Amino acid sequence: MQINAYAAMAAKQSLAQFAYDPDNLGPWDIEVAITHCGICHSDIHLIDNDWQNSIYPLVPGHEIVGTVTQLGAQVTHLQKGDRVGIGWQRSSCMSCEWCVKGEENMCLQNETTCNGHFGGFAKVIRADGRFAFKIPVNLASENAAPLLCGGATVYSPLRLYDVKPSMRVGVIGIGGLGHLAVQFAGAFGCEVTAFSSSPDKEAEARSFGAHHFVAGSDRGALEKCVRSLDFIISTVYADLDWGAYIKMLRPHGRLCFVGAAASPITFHVFQILLTQASLSGSVIGGRPAIAEMLEFAARRNIVAKTEAVPMDQVNGAIAKVRQGKARYRMVLVNQ
Numbered sequence: 001m002q003i004n005a006y007a008a009m010a011a012k013q014s015l016a017q018f019a020y021d022p023d024n025l026g027p028w029d030i031e032v033a034i035t036h037c038g039i040c041h042s043d044i045h046l047i048d049n050d051w052q053n054s055i056y057p058l059v060p061g062h063e064i065v066g067t068v069t070q071l072g073a074q075v076t077h078l079q080k081g082d083r084v085g086i087g088w089q090r091s092s093c094m095s096c097e098w099c100v101k102g103e104e105n106m107c108l109q110n111e112t113t114c115n116g117h118f119g120g121f122a123k124v125i126r127a128d129g130r131f132a133f134k135i136p137v138n139l140a141s142e143n144a145a146p147l148l149c150g151g152a153t154v155y156s157p158l159r160l161y162d163v164k165p166s167m168r169v170g171v172i173g174i175g176g177l178g179h180l181a182v183q184f185a186g187a188f189g190c191e192v193t194a195f196s197s198s199p200d201k202e203a204e205a206r207s208f209g210a211h212h213f214v215a216g217s218d219r220g221a222l223e224k225c226v227r228s229l230d231f232i233i234s235t236v237y238a239d240l241d242w243g244a245y246i247k248m249l250r251p252h253g254r255l256c257f258v259g260a261a262a263s264p265i266t267f268h269v270f271q272i273l274l275t276q277a278s279l280s281g282s283v284i285g286g287r288p289a290i291a292e293m294l295e296f297a298a299r300r301n302i303v304a305k306t307e308a309v310p311m312d313q314v315n316g317a318i319a320k321v322r323q324g325k326a327r328y329r330m331v332l333v334n335q
């Protein structure tokens with residue numbers, strides 16, 4: 001059996017049709033017929049070898065939704081025909097202290113769905129069934145696919161850092177991640193301020209649940225936010241005036257990065273000393289966080305705003321992501 005996919009054969013190249021023989025189905029593995037796969041910015045970073053660790057041929061794709069078609073001998077929590085999602089992480093050791101705590105994303109042996117293994121821009125994928133999550137029935141596959149990475153990435157820090165309904169939350173960047181962060185923080189009951197470099201996103205940011213909108217270029221509006229926020233989540237890769245955002249933190253506030261700023265960040269320690277503020281990072285989420293996120297998203301009808309395109313138009317869809325024109329997540333669909 002060969003699996004048909006789309007692969008980058010070298011850094012920064014367009015994807016080309018690519019077929020491969022999958023590994024034998026291991027005892028914990030499942031095979032999934034992919035129906036939908038979101039395009040995450042991390043896919044672009046992998047295609048371009050931005051992190052200097054890409055392995056080619058590289059089949060991107062880690063916001064996968066599809067139907068289970070085969071089960072390894074040990075898989076008992078899923079059945080053929082189940083609709084499941086697979087995100088950034090495809091496996092871990094399952095026995096270290098972090099795996100035992102349900103923080104598999106901290107496992108030193110964690111493996112990535114689409115680097116070193118072939119990902120979701122394909123007809124089929126085989127992966128560890130323990131990292132496949134049932135999609136709640138009331139979530140449409142197209143809108144649920146981006147939850148597997150984008151949703152997990154922004155939901156997990158809200159829980160990890162104990163964001164409470166009384167808090168004032170800032171979301172920097174209203175894109176694939178940010179538009180989900182606004183929705184989750186709003187559903188938590190927080191007062192949400194959206195920060196975007198695109199003033200034309202104000203109406204949509206408010207439609208996602210933002211109470212306030214601040215254009216990143218509006219220095220006066222940024223100044224007015226000093227000491228106004230308890231938790232800020234940054235989803236952008238751009239270099240911003242981070243000092244201005246640190247100043248926005250209220251005492252004990254936290255600035256949490258889920259997107260990697262392009263350049264090293266410098267700030268004066270006084271800025272966090274006087275408010276006892278914290279700077280933090282967060283990366284995807286463990287299995288319990290992802291399962292909880294999906295259930296919460298289904299209950300509160302939190303989904304990604306998507307634009308679906310047929311899988312064979314993958315290069316056009318990637319171009320749209322590169323140009324920042326995706327509103328808000330491109331999702332590839334197998335016809």
Ligand SMILES: [Zn+2]
Nearest residue numbers: 040042149150
């Ligand atoms: Zn991702």
Ligand SMILES: [Zn+2]
Nearest residue numbers: 093096099107
């Ligand atoms: Zn582990």
